[in-house]
Amino acid sequence: MNATRWEYLTVPLLIHATKQILDNYGSEGWELVQVVPGPNPENLVAYLKRPLDA
Known part of the structure; x- marks a missing residue:
């Protein structure tokens, strides 16, 4: 059994x-982690992941 690669x-x-922004990335298969x-109060940074294609 192979573990999922991300x-x-x-x-x-x-x-x-x-x-x-998150809906756009979600439609490409990215999951919010x-x-x-971010560097100033107007910005945030999102970390996303998705499985690598085997």
Whole structure:
């Protein structure tokens, strides 16, 4: 049995457009793992993952 292999992506999020940005990446198969504060109060950083194609 093989373990799932993942690829990861970090994405800057603008507070006023988080849903649209996350929906776009979600439609490409990315799953949100975590959101952390960005370099200023207007920004967040999202960490996403999706399985690697075998």
